[in-house]
Amino acid sequence: MTAAMFLKFASVSFQRQIAYRFDYFVAVLNGFLYVFIFTSVWRVVFTKAGGEHGGFTTESIVTYAVIAMVIRISFSMDDTALPGKVRDGSVAVDLIRPMPFHAMNLAEAMGYSAFHFIARGIPILAVSALLFPVRIPADHLPLALVSLALAYLILFMLNFAVGLLAFWYIEIFPFMLLKYGLLNLLSGGIVPMDFFPAAVRPFLAFLPFQHIFYTPASIIIGHANGALAIEMVAEQAAWVAVMGAVCALAWRAGQNKLVIQGG
Amino acid sequence: METLKIYLLLALTSVRARMEYKGTFFVFLFAIVFFYFAQLGVLIVVIARFKEIHGWTMGEMAFLYGLLTFSQGFTTLFFNALINFDQLLIKGEFDRALVRPLSPLGQVVFSRFEASTIAHFVIGAAALYYGAKLSGIVWTPQKALFLPLVIIGGVLIQGAVRMFVTAVAFWTLRNSSLVHTVVFSSKEFIVYPVSIYRWGVQFFLTFLFPVAFINFYPAQYFLQKSGENLFHPALQVLTPAVGLVLFALSLLAWKTGINHYQSAGS
Numbered sequence: 001m002t003a004a005m006f007l008k009f010a011s012v013s014f015q016r017q018i019a020y021r022f023d024y025f026v027a028v029l030n031g032f033l034y035v036f037i038f039t040s041v042w043r044v045v046f047t048k049a050g051g052e053h054g055g056f057t058t059e060s061i062v063t064y065a066v067i068a069m070v071i072r073i074s075f076s077m078d079d080t081a082l083p084g085k086v087r088d089g090s091v092a093v094d095l096i097r098p099m100p101f102h103a104m105n106l107a108e109a110m111g112y113s114a115f116h117f118i119a120r121g122i123p124i125l126a127v128s129a130l131l132f133p134v135r136i137p138a139d140h141l142p143l144a145l146v147s148l149a150l151a152y153l154i155l156f157m158l159n160f161a162v163g164l165l166a167f168w169y170i171e172i173f174p175f176m177l178l179k180y181g182l183l184n185l186l187s188g189g190i191v192p193m194d195f196f197p198a199a200v201r202p203f204l205a206f207l208p209f210q211h212i213f214y215t216p217a218s219i220i221i222g223h224a225n226g227a228l229a230i231e232m233v234a235e236q237a238a239w240v241a242v243m244g245a246v247c248a249l250a251w252r253a254g255q256n257k258l259v260i261q262g263g
Numbered sequence: 264m265e266t267l268k269i270y271l272l273l274a275l276t277s278v279r280a281r282m283e284y285k286g287t288f289f290v291f292l293f294a295i296v297f298f299y300f301a302q303l304g305v306l307i308v309v310i311a312r313f314k315e316i317h318g319w320t321m322g323e324m325a326f327l328y329g330l331l332t333f334s335q336g337f338t339t340l341f342f343n344a345l346i347n348f349d350q351l352l353i354k355g356e357f358d359r360a361l362v363r364p365l366s367p368l369g370q371v372v373f374s375r376f377e378a379s380t381i382a383h384f385v386i387g388a389a390a391l392y393y394g395a396k397l398s399g400i401v402w403t404p405q406k407a408l409f410l411p412l413v414i415i416g417g418v419l420i421q422g423a424v425r426m427f428v429t430a431v432a433f434w435t436l437r438n439s440s441l442v443h444t445v446v447f448s449s450k451e452f453i454v455y456p457v458s459i460y461r462w463g464v465q466f467f468l469t470f471l472f473p474v475a476f477i478n479f480y481p482a483q484y485f486l487q488k489s490g491e492n493l494f495h496p497a498l499q500v501l502t503p504a505v506g507l508v509l510f511a512l513s514l515l516a517w518k519t520g521i522n523h524y525q526s527a528g529s
Contacts (some may be wrong), residue, residue: 023440030444036464037451044459045313053313171287174294181294181301190305195312 005099006107013111017119024119031073031124038065038190039132054194059133060221064192066128067136068217071148072189073124074117075155075212077109082163083172091258102160102251109156137222143229147216150236155212157243164247167254182207188214192223208239270369295382303328303386306454317459322397323486324456325390330478331453333387334417338425340380341418344371345425346446349432349439352524361521368517400485409484412503417477419506424449424474426513433520453478458493465493473509476502 017024039062046058056064082105085091094101128134162179165172184190186209193204193214204210215232218224224232306328310321319327348371351357360370400406428445432438449472452460457468457479468475476498482488484499 026440026444030448033444033448034451037455040459040461040464041309041316041455044317045309048315048317049313171291174287174290177294177298181298185301185304185308191308196308197311 006103009099009104009107010111010114013108014115017112017115028120028123031069031120032127035066035069035124035128035132038069039128054192055223056192056194059135060223061192062132063134063136063221064217064223066125066132066134067220068189068192068213070121070125070128071151071213071217074113074121075152076113076116076120077156077159078112079159079163079176081105081108082160083166086163086166086254086258087170095255102247105160106156109159113152136220140219140222140225140229143233144216144220147219147229147233147236150233150240151212151216153240154208154236154243157240157247158208158212160247161243161250164250164254167257182209183212186210187212188217192218208243211236211239266369273370292381295379296385299332299382299386303390317456318488319456320398322394322399323482323488324394326394326398326400326486327456327478327482328454329387329390329392329394330413330417330482331387331450332383333391334414334477335421335450336380336383336387337414337418338421339383342422342425343380345429346442347439348429349442352432357524367521368514395485398486401487406485409481409500413481416481416502416504416506419510420474420477420502423506423509423513424472426510426517430513430516430520433524449474456482469494469498473505476505 042061042065043058046053046056046061051058053061085094094104097104125134158179162172162175165175169175186204186207188210189212193201193210196204211232215224215236219229219232306324307321310316310324314320316324348357351360351371357367357371360367363370395402425442425446428438428442431441452464452468453474457465457475460468465475468479480498481500481502
């Protein structure tokens with residue numbers, strides 16, 4: 001396994017995305033639509049609340065909505081690829097490749113995400129910055145980048161683990177739906193964790209979801225800073241370790257379960 | 264009468280096909296209900312925190328959501344097969360519908376039953392019930408009679424939207440991303456009261472892409488919300504009419520599409 005191989009897999013996955021041009025334009029439109037809806041909602045409720053609430057100002061919550069959406073879009077991954085390979089048996093080919101399976105999957109995910117970051121994330125960020133009062137302080141950047149990398153790994157491993165369920169279940173779409181539901185509600189991609197009822201927040205802290213979008217987005221906009229930000233990044237690192245172990249175990253168990261038909 | 268029997272038979276067959284793996288069917292149903300509750304959860308967290316969204320309280324927002332989701336239940340029941348219509352064209356399966364002595368549209372519509380229909384009914388009905396209760400709607404005979412008309416109007420509007428975007432496939436063949444954006448993502452707009460948007464968007468959602476009639480305008484009527492009339496108060500009761508006109512236009516678009524259609528030739 002070399003860096004060159006990793007890059008090759010990533011770039012093939014990147015190029016595959018370019019093929020669907022019409023889909024691409026529609027998807028950019030789609031991203032704008034969500035940014036527009038959520039910024040409208042925040043503007044209305046924050047104006048009513050007097051321009052400030054839960055550590056956010058109207059300006060910072062609008063920035064949060066834009067940044068969280070851009071991260072969501074840039075973290076696009078094809079989470080149907082892995083279960084698809086298990087179902088149709090082509091995972092067998094991947095097993096005999098001279099490259100660890102998880103590294104190959106990560107390379108493909110990163111190529112896919114890189115395309116969506118460049119082709120959708122950046123244009124949406126640029127236009128949003130023109131339309132809305134988006135303010136990003138630069139002094140948190142190094143920590144924000146670390147947080148983004150860890151968040152990406154957490155989401156990748158979540159997708160990987162759920163995808164591996166295909167070894168045990170023929171139809172895993174219900175699991176995907178559960179995953180999407182939890183991500184929509186608990187990851188901070190739409191609503192920052194600060195707005196959840198105080199009684200619920202301690203439970204959310206025991207889940208990895210808030211570290212996917214909430215943690216990096218609030219560090220980027222400076223909502224979380226200083227010791228709190230470092231603590232959040234440390235929690236992210238711990239989740240990467242835990243989920244890495246889960247994925248490794250599940251992958252080993254899955255391989256033992258695997259039966260490839262025919263030949 | 265005979266035609267209706269055939270359609271029913273087609274529909275029943277698709278229900279049976281869906282129910283073949285009962286375990287999978289119920290797990291699927293559970294997952295869909297969970298997914299929609301999570302979506303609703305986003306709304307609940309925001310309202311619980313801020314008490315209201317642009318003057319719309321928890322109960323009123325629930326009623327707004329209920330109107331949308333309940334009519335969406337009927338829409339998926341009747342028009343769901345249209346979502347993947349481009350696949351029928353690409354694989355040439357639509358040609359089979361064309362040579363049968365039945366309406367091609369009817370055959371497509373009755374050929375696929377979707378489990379999410381039930382989830383929409385359950386969540387939509389619950390949201391309507393609690394929304395009406397929480398916001399203390401005073402039910403008059405007019406309102407009680409108008410409710411089914413609004414639901415029918417909402418179904419016609421959503422059905423028409425699906426017909427329009429799928430008719431595009433007669434020209435472009437593959438158009439699934441367009442269908443998904445127009446049918447699913449645009450729905451996000453009307454989860455919130457249309458009055459929160461800028462004037463241009465309000466105009467767009469009322470006159471050009473009139474989905475605001477599915478829930479926003481009729482909800483104003485039922486909840487007797489005054490003080491935020493957009494454009495004209497008469498719009499509050501126009502949902503059934505808008506539905507009929509739009510649906511007639513979409514049938515016309517389909518007809519034009521079929522006449523233009525040349526098989527993918529596989």
